C-alpha cells in the first residue's frame with residue numbers, strides 16, 4: 001500500500017501517521033503549511049493546500065498513492081456556520097478536487113465524515129439512515145459524501161465518526177476528554193451540557209479502522225465510534241471519577257444556555273454492527289483509554 005494522508009497535522013492525521021510508521025507501510029503525510037507533527041519525519045511530509053487543484057495534481061502525480069485518506073477539513077462547527085463560503089470551499093469543493101485526482105490515478109479515496117449529518121432525533125444510527133443536517137458544517141459533509149455516492153467510480157469509502165479524542169502534538173484545538181481532565185485537575189469551573197448524547201471515539205481506534213478499510217480494499221460507508229453513547233455531562237463525570245477528581249466545579253447546563261451559532265443534533269451514537277462484522281472493529285471503552293491520555 002502507498003497511502004497519502006490529508007490533514008496530517010490534525011488529531012486523526014497524526015494517529016494514522018503513527019500507525020503507518022509503526023507498521024512500516026509506505027505513506028506521504030500532507031497538511032496545510034509546515035509539518036507540525038514531530039512524530040512525522042519531514043522527508044515523509046509535503047505541504048499541500050487541498051483547495052489548490054495545482055498542488056493536489058503535483059503531489060498525487062509524484063507520489064502516485066493507491067489509497068488517499070482524506071481527514072483534512074474545516075472542523076470548527078461554529079466557524080463553519082459563520083463562514084459558510086470558506087466551509088463549502090474546504091469541505092466540499094476541495095473534496096471534489098481530491099476525488100477527481102484520485103479517479104485519474106485509479107486510487108481508493110476515503111472521506112472522513114460525521115455523525116452531525118443526522119438530526120439526532122433517533123440515535124444509534126446505521127449507515128443507511130437518512131441524513132438530515134442541521135448546520136452548515138453538517139450540510140458540507142453531506143454534500144461531500146453525495147459527490148462520492150452519486151459517482152459511478154466505485155473505489156471510495158466514507159468513514160463517519162463522533163467526537164474524537166486523544167493526545168496529539170501542536171494541535172489547533174483540544175477535545176472534550178483532554179480538556180475535562182485538565183480543567184478538573186485545576187478545579188476550574190466548567191459549564192457542561194447534559195442534553196446532547198455522543199459516543200466518544202478514541203482517535204487510535206478510528207485511525208486503525210481507516211487503515212483497515214484500505215488494507216481490506218473495502219468500499220462503502222462505515223460508522224466508526226466508541227462503543228457507548230452518553231451525555232457530554234456523563235463523559236466529564238466519568239473522566240473525573242476515573243482520575244479521582246472532584247466534580248464540585250462542574251455546573252450542569254443545557255444547549256440553549258450556550259448560544260452557539262450552529263445547531264447540534266441532540267442524540268447521535270452509531271450502530272457498529274457493520275464495522276464489527278466487516279472490519280473486526282472492536283473499540284475501547286472510555287475507561288480503557290483514560291490512562292493512555
Ligand SMILES: NC(=O)c1ccc[n+]([C@@H]2O[C@H](COP(=O)([O-])OP(=O)(O)OC[C@H]3O[C@@H](n4cnc5c(N)ncnc54)[C@H](OP(=O)(O)O)[C@@H]3O)[C@@H](O)[C@H]2O)c1
Pocket residue numbers: 006007008009010011012013030031032033034048049050051070071072073074075090112113114115161162163164165171172173
Ligand atoms: N474531531 C472530531 O470530533 C470529529 C468528529 C466527526 C468527524 N470528524 C472529521 O474527522 C476528520 C479529522 O478530524 P480531526 O479532529 O483530526 O481534525 P483537526 O484536528 O481539526 O485537523 C484537521 C486538519 O485539516 C487541515 N486542513 C484544514 N484546511 C486545510 C487545507 N485547506 N489544506 C490542507 N489541510 C487543511 C488542518 O491542517 P493545518 O493544521 O495544517 O491547518 C488540520 O490539521 C475531519 O474531516 C472531521 O470533519 C472529526
